[in-house]
Amino acid sequence: MNSREALIQALDLTHQRIESLVSELSDEQRAVPYHSGINPPVWELGHSAFFYEFFLLMALDGVSSFDPSMDEVWDSFELDHADRWSPSLFPPYLATLDYVRHVQRQVMTRLFEKPLTSNDHYLYRYAICHQNMHIESMIWARQTLALPTPPAPPEEPNLSHTDTGDTANAVGDTDIRGGYFLIGLPGDSSEFARRDFGFDCEQPGFRAVISDFSISRTLVTCGDFLAFVEDGGYDRPEFWSQGGRGWLRNAQKRPIAAEWHAQQARYIHQQGDIPADAPPRHPQYWRKRASRDGWEVRHFDQWLPLEPSHPVLHIAYWEAEAWCAWAGRRLPTELEWEAAALDNRPGQDFQLLPWERTGVSDGSPEDFASLADMDARALGRLPATALPAGASPSGCLQMIGTCWEWTSSQFLPYDGFRMDMYPYMSTLQFGTHKTTRGGSCATSSLLIRGTYRQAYLPDRFDVFTGFRSCALNPSRQT
Numbered sequence: 001m002n003s004r005e006a007l008i009q010a011l012d013l014t015h016q017r018i019e020s021l022v023s024e025l026s027d028e029q030r031a032v033p034y035h036s037g038i039n040p041p042v043w044e045l046g047h048s049a050f051f052y053e054f055f056l057l058m059a060l061d062g063v064s065s066f067d068p069s070m071d072e073v074w075d076s077f078e079l080d081h082a083d084r085w086s087p088s089l090f091p092p093y094l095a096t097l098d099y100v101r102h103v104q105r106q107v108m109t110r111l112f113e114k115p116l117t118s119n120d121h122y123l124y125r126y127a128i129c130h131q132n133m134h135i136e137s138m139i140w141a142r143q144t145l146a147l148p149t150p151p152a153p154p155e156e157p158n159l160s161h162t163d164t165g166d167t168a169n170a171v172g173d174t175d176i177r178g179g180y181f182l183i184g185l186p187g188d189s190s191e192f193a194r195r196d197f198g199f200d201c202e203q204p205g206f207r208a209v210i211s212d213f214s215i216s217r218t219l220v221t222c223g224d225f226l227a228f229v230e231d232g233g234y235d236r237p238e239f240w241s242q243g244g245r246g247w248l249r250n251a252q253k254r255p256i257a258a259e260w261h262a263q264q265a266r267y268i269h270q271q272g273d274i275p276a277d278a279p280p281r282h283p284q285y286w287r288k289r290a291s292r293d294g295w296e297v298r299h300f301d302q303w304l305p306l307e308p309s310h311p312v313l314h315i316a317y318w319e320a321e322a323w324c325a326w327a328g329r330r331l332p333t334e335l336e337w338e339a340a341a342l343d344n345r346p347g348q349d350f351q352l353l354p355w356e357r358t359g360v361s362d363g364s365p366e367d368f369a370s371l372a373d374m375d376a377r378a379l380g381r382l383p384a385t386a387l388p389a390g391a392s393p394s395g396c397l398q399m400i401g402t403c404w405e406w407t408s409s410q411f412l413p414y415d416g417f418r419m420d421m422y423p424y425m426s427t428l429q430f431g432t433h434k435t436t437r438g439g440s441c442a443t444s445s446l447l448i449r450g451t452y453r454q455a456y457l458p459d460r461f462d463v464f465t466g467f468r469s470c471a472l473n474p475s476r477q478t
């Protein structure tokens with residue numbers, strides 16, 4: 001989104017995408033039950049339109065909103081989460097669609113007609129990114145509620161037949177030589193609206209000294225995780241931290257799981273003899289069918305056979321941490337993750353995506369189809385060794401896309417942090433959340449870069465989370 005043309009294209013695609021994600025649901029499906037991890041899709045539609053109104057049309061042009069009486073309803077900081085389910089507060093779906101299309105036309109007209117200052121460019125981009133964040137949350141809501149799989153964008157090729165990679169050479173660890181690395185983005189760049197666009201938590205960038213480490217080239221797979229499950233990993237407290245043991249005790253009582261269990265009981269009583277509030281003994285979206293061989297994984301509204309070569313998804317931080325303890329491994333820190341993904345060392349060309357220096361892409365959005373599983377194209381249903389063209393300089397695969405990767409790092413501000421114009425993008429999560437990296441299969445590719453930091457509470461499994469691991473002791477570096 002470095003030019004007016006790119007902004008126009010991104011705005012148009014984003015609008016089409018969010019509208020289709022809502023319009024293809026039936027009225028019954030749009031009336032989603034309450035769940036603390038999601039929002040009603042029609043509210044997300046109106047809310048993301050209000051964001052354009054508030055930060056662009058109202059802030060820059062001083063105009064009043066489409067319907068000032070609705071401003072507080074669409075504003076996420078004025079309306080309690082539970083009230084987003086109150087039908088009496090909202091216009092009907094079709095009236096909301098009229099509002100959203102009105103805002104879209106206003107923004108598009110402005111984008112065509114007014115001079116594109118750096119500040120305006122930044123705000124357009126910010127609002128488009130924000131709407132894409134809601135596209136991702138609408139997709140994970142479908143997974144949470146076992147609604148149908150969202151279709152891939154129509155112009156995208158089907159990734160299920162793409163190169164699955166050189167399996168033999170893709171597995172195992174890669175050794176990263178320690179030294180100085182550049183982490184994050186400049187906090188005071190004149191390119192803040194274009195090349196150096198980022199959110200407040202990614203800034204200001206800094207130099208970090210990172211020691212030698214060895215990190216797995218691939219994400220942990222369903223097969224890797226199944227070995228832990230079948231070794232009784234969930235019943236062995238020695239692999240679980242204090243926080244993990246608490247999560248195991250209470251996982252099914254926490255709102256995310258309890259609400260899902262209550263609403264989707266038909267999915268939970270998989271063996272007929274496991275009470276819904278029993279501690280988990282495997283990932284929440286897995287089941288072992290007594291009547292059939294093997295395990296199944298719930299993918300939206302379908303139960304599919306567990307594919308051992310696919311990355312394991314929908315894993316809570318505590319489960320990732322326990323798997324590492326069982327395997328004699330550890331999670332990477334977020335600085336190690338960024339170093340493995342980008343290898344930005346002083347004196348080199350600074351890259352925002354793992355493949356920029358290889359020249360496989362000129363940065364155009366179409367290239368993402370062969371480089372990363374994003375934009376709901378494959379939705380995690382590719383082997384962990386697939387997409388070799390998107391490898392990082394160190395040979396790590398799928399660092400961008402597939403799943404938000406848990407790191408061991410607490411989500412904290414970088415030294416010199418300055419809150420940007422949307423005050424709650426990061427500040428509400430500092431200190432309580434874990435940092436995940438890389439974007440997921442449900443993330444829009446226009447949103448992602450290697451410096452991006454996404455915060456999730458460590459008990460979240462409903463979002464598209466997975467992980468890779470590091471050796472406890474790095475191999476000797478040469």
Ligand SMILES: [Fe+2]
Pocket residue numbers: 047076130134
């Ligand atoms: Fe929002």
